[in-house]
Amino acid sequence: EAGVAQSPRYKIIEKRQSVAFWCNPISGHATLYWYQQILGQGPKLLIQFQNNGVVDDSQLPKDRFSAERLKGVDSTLKIQPAKLEDSAVYLCASSLGGGVRTDTQYFGPGTRLTVL
Amino acid sequence: AQSVTQLDSQVPVFEEAPVELRCNYSSSVSVYLFWYVQYPNQGLQLLLKYLSGSTLVKGINGFEAEFNKSQTSFHLRKPSVHISDTAEYFCAVSSGTYKYIFGTGTRLKVLA
Numbered sequence: 602e603a604g605v606a607q608s609p610r611y612k613i614i615e616k617r618q619s620v621a622f623w624c625n626p627i628s629g630h631a632t633l634y635w636y637q638q639i640l641g642q643g644p645k646l647l648i649q650f651q652n653n654g655v656v657d658d659s660q661l662p663k664d665r666f667s668a669e670r671l672k673g674v675d676s677t678l679k680i681q682p683a684k685l686e687d688s689a690v691y692l693c694a695s696s697l698g699g700g701v702r703t704d705t706q707y708f709g710p711g712t713r714l715t716v717l
Numbered sequence: 718a719q720s721v722t723q724l725d726s727q728v729p730v731f732e733e734a735p736v737e738l739r740c741n742y743s744s745s746v747s748v749y750l751f752w753y754v755q756y757p758n759q760g761l762q763l764l765l766k767y768l769s770g771s772t773l774v775k776g777i778n779g780f781e782a783e784f785n786k787s788q789t790s791f792h793l794r795k796p797s798v799h800i801s802d803t804a805e806y807f808c809a810v811s812s813g814t815y816k817y818i819f820g821t822g823t824r825l826k827v828l829a
Contacts, residue, residue, distance in 0.1 A: 605760070634817075643721075643807050643819030644761070657816060692760060702811045703749050703768050708760030 603627065605709035607693050613715045619681035622712045624693030626675070631698030632656075633670055634706060635678050638690045650676065651698060680714075688716045719744035721810050723820035730798055731828050738793040738823045740782075740808030750791040751809040752782055755822075761807060767791065778802070803827045 606625040614620050626633050631652050636644035647666065649657040652673040661668070665684070670676040680687055690711040696704035724739045742748060749768050753761040765776025772784040782793045791808060808820040 641726075641821070643809075643821050645819070646816055649816075694760075703766075705751075705763045705766065706761075706817070708753075708762070710758065710760050 605693055605695055605707055607691075607709035607712055609712055610710065611713050611715075613717065614683055615717050616685055617682040619679065620683055620714060621677050621679045622691050622693075622714075624676045624678070624709060626693070626695030627707055629697070630695035630707070631673070632696045632704065633676050634694040634696075635668055635676070636692040636694065638692055638711070640689070644692055647678070683714075683716045685716050688714055690714070719746075719748065719810055719812055719818055721808050721818050721820040723808055723823050725823050726821070727824045727826065729826045729828055732800055733797050735796050736794065736798050736802075736825065738806050738808075738825065740791045740793065740820060742789050742791065742808075742810045744789075744810060744812050746812050748810045748812045750782075750784060751811070751817075752776065752780070752791075752793050753807045753809060753819075754778075755805045755807065757804070764793070764806070798825070798827050800827050800829060 633650045635647045638644045647661045648668045650670040653670045668678045690713050692711045694706040694708045696706045720743050722741045730736045751766045752764040755761045765774045767774045767784045775781045780795050805822045805824050807822045811817045
């Protein structure tokens, strides 16, 4: 079974530029998560989708971050404009979605973003 | 509100020695507890989880964890570590808010 795919793996941009990340979850997984992992910290949930609807985006900085999951499959996360403090690894995860609180999440390898 | 505390940021241990990685949580409601491992340049992978039932949970790669409700802890243990266990370990909690909260991680360094 193919795992969670993410691209690109690495991205370097200058502040005030925009950037987009792509995630393709495991086939059949209804729930998709985007996390931000700053160096030395644990992953922080940015947004959670159930199929193509948003379940939780309470920690998403909506003035600059946006995400969509069209057709309930793959997803994109965008930052516009980027700030220095956005430098982090962006992790995508998916789960079956049958029991969100108890679900095992399957993580992709992440995209390492450096903002100069 | 719920939170997770991993008390040790780094734990060095010699190969074949036992190890315990500590995790404490706080929550006003029933919780589900998880341990994930992150190898260098990889995503997180589930080691084990506690949902209900037996408080001793066995996971992959010889790891186990014990849920202690009175001490609000979920410490991870392995009786004999290998070089290949060198990685970062994250404790996580979820509850009725549908949200996973991850700890800050413990970097396990296994020494030859």
